[in-house]
Amino acid sequence: MTQPAQRAARPLWWLGALLAVYLCAPFLASIPQIGQADWAGVDWSQTWSAVAVSAASASVAAVVILVGGVPLGYWLARSQSRAVALLGFVVQLPLALPPLTSGVLLLFLVGPYSGIGQLFNGALTDSFTGVVLAETFVAAPFLIVAARSAFTAVDPVYDDVAATLGHHAASRFFRVTLPVAWPAIRAGLALAWLRAFGEFGATVMVAYHPYSLPVYTYVVFGGQGLPAMMPLLLPTLAIAIVCAVLSVYSRGARSTQAVSQDNGDDLTAFTPATSAAERPDLRLAFAARRQLGAFTLDVAWQPQTRRLAIIGPSGSGKSLALRIVAGLEPNDAGSVTLGTTDLGALPPERRQIGYMPQDYGLFPHMTVAQQLAFPVDADAQSARYWLAHLGLDALTQRLPRELSFGQRQRVALARALTRHTQLLLFDEPFAALDTPRRRRLQQSLRTLQREIGAVTVIVTHDPDEAALLADEVLVIEHGRALQAGAIDEVFQRPATLRVAELLGLHNVGEGVVTAQGTIETRGGLRLPCADTSLATGTRVMWRVLPRALVAAPEGRWQGRAAGTSLRHGDRYVAIEIEGETFDIAADDRPSLAHNSVLRFDIDASGVLAWPAQDS
Incomplete structure (x- = not known):
């Protein structure tokens, strides 16, 4: 029996099918005409010359577009400036312009009577260079739009985590941001190349000679008619089919099913060693001050132990305080120290910390082994130790999407610990998990805390989580500290009714x-x-x-x-x-x-x- 939802979707299916039939119909209609093609009259030498011109010019244009379009797309995605937003609109205009209009605009810029054209003695038109210029102008928006969308979709947390792992801005871009965005950019590059290969209108205005394949096809059609032109369609169709096949194959190869996330959450292979000795000199202290619009964070804390928690409702500023400690947000007239080290004077890549956001910040394009080798000062021996100690030996070639939540947490911990981190920062690490899994992972982290000597700071809104994973707690709301102290003291004697409410008392x-x-x-x-x-x-x-x-x-x-x-x-x-x-x-x-x-x-x-x- 047909379900109501299926009946409701049927008109939409028919509309999609109608458009699909229309788009496929011209290809089907051309099949009976193959017998009418004038194969004998084809000038194959000129045909292959035109194919070579189109393929070579499209490739050169694609390289030019790639080199400039990727940085431009990144700039457009990251900037909040109105001027940059206007620029983003202008560079997409060639998509809306008729190709002949694009060609006329280019003649105003590089034509033989323009200033630039006279500077080059007219060499920028009716030349291979002119073909490349025309194709670049009309095809570049395809890559720019794809790059802008790709960079916008990249979670900024990857850049944050990479910074805390010791990588400077350029390294973070080329090793994290660009690889994550690359699949979408690659698709935009393919579209730009195909658009350049098939460009006619702007090319015929700027560079009638040498003949590109679209221009030569038009010339043959005008001089000899449809039968003589038909064989010239074969190279274009063949290239388009090859590109489509490669696209489908690439997409199929990338689709990998993630393993079940119901297993692997416990530290089954983890037998705690002797508890790490307390280091009296290793104490975190910070004064976090930050103005963001109408919100002001002004919190200072000098705890005396190394297992800490910051608790507060959503929007209280607890995550902002953690990011200030990590160096990912400016600290207005504040300070951050760890023992005798002034972290506030250091950029995030030099703070020697481990920062773990809610989803642990594993880079989607890196295997477990690559994740552990990514920190700038990663210790290979330490990486092998933690792989074995946290039960990750058999997972080294898996990508994050193939790991359970518990396995991801352990990989993020191992990655931070490979660089002898002295400060681990967790931002709501269990917020997205169901209760049974959350309890298992909390116990696993507590077990690990007893072994390592690092200071750990857990940001949470769950008082039970704070009580389990911390010896001291800071309660904040509206950017202000309500109470701070030892877990037992704060839970036994909340300073105000609001603190009691936030602690669930x-x-x-x-x-x-x-x-x-x-x-x-x-x-x-x-x-x-x-x-x-x-x-x-x-x-x-x-x-x-x-x-x-x-x-x-x-x-x-x-x-x-x-x-x-x-x-x-x-x-x-x-x-x-x-x-x-x-x-x-x-x-x-x-x-x-x-x-x-x-x-x-x-x-x-x-x-x-x-x-x-x-x-």
Whole structure:
């Protein structure tokens, strides 16, 4: 039975088929005419001479277009200038102009009566040079458009990663950006060559002699008619067919199925060595300041350990701070130091760091072996060690698209570690993964952290990830630091309600000490507290541990069930007590219907309190 979606698509299929028939029909219509061709009257010497002129001039024009068109396409793709945008429009105009008009415009520039033409004594017209000039003018836009689109499509993260691996701008362009863009540029070059080979209008205006194949075909048609012209179509058709076959073959050869991404995420071959010794001198410190439009980042941090996390919501500036540490963004009047090294004074290619964006930044055109050899100061012995240690020995000839997420992560780590990196920066490394795979990879990275001596910085919005992979955490929002400190301290005593919210903490609130051992919450609930050191009238943050709420038939407080929630596989029941809502573990308790009422006691030893900060 035909599905509704298939029925809806059928008119579109017929429209496409109609155009396809029209485009194929002229080729089919020419087949019966082959018998009418005047083969005896063909001047083969002149024909092959015309073919040679067209092929040679198109090849020279293609080289000229390639040499100038690739840099121009890159410039157009990367520049934000309005003047450059206008230039991009102008250089594409030959696509819209009638070829004869293009020829007239060229005569204004290089004709025998123009300034340039007189400078060359008329040698730029009616010559092989004139043919090349005409073909270059009309065919160049095909390559420029392809190059511009190709460079626009190249993820800028590849350039960023290459910079952190020690490569300067020229090396990054020729070894990363250009190879990634090359398939599309190559297609544009092929179109430019074919357009130049078949160019007639501009060529006949600028260089009637020597005859190119299109001009010679026109001359024969005008002098001897259609039968004499028909054999001249064969070279053009043959070249077009060869190019089409090569294009299809090349496209088929490039299509490779990626392996399943359901396996290979664990460090199965990784047996941790002795934990790396802490280096007291290897500490990261930075003051990141950056103005981007209406957004201002102004964050300073001097942690005391080497496993760090920056946590915050989307748009908080955490990734920008990481890029400043990496040297990929300017730091306005800020600083970055690692131990005694002033990283802020160095460009990214000299900072000796490993930077891993969300998709790990593996270059799509390089095999695993090539990835590990790419860093400027890659250590071959270290590369072999990490290949074996991370279970990558059998993957050295695979491209990134043939690797699972876990394998990609390990390759990116190995690539960074081959250069004895002292600072590893991870920007949301697990954000795009499903929960089971994310948990496996987090544990794998934690295992590796215990072996290497590098400082690691994880940017994340997941508080559980920060707690697992870091010893210290920086919480930021709107470009400002909300709190920084040891993981246990920050999670136990969030500075503000907003910090508690960003850390996913529950049973936290603000209140005032009304008497020793008593805290009145904003909702009016009087909480008992074992800490009697806080003076009466002190504004505090409080937290009630789930174990502190005990259901008891004769309990002091009456609570009402307000719903259930599931967090990391554990079920919690929300209990409302005198205007405050608390989450308590529901695993060992009977199921509570919504709005059911129970009595509770609150254990004072499970109520934590500390002085509040300004929000």
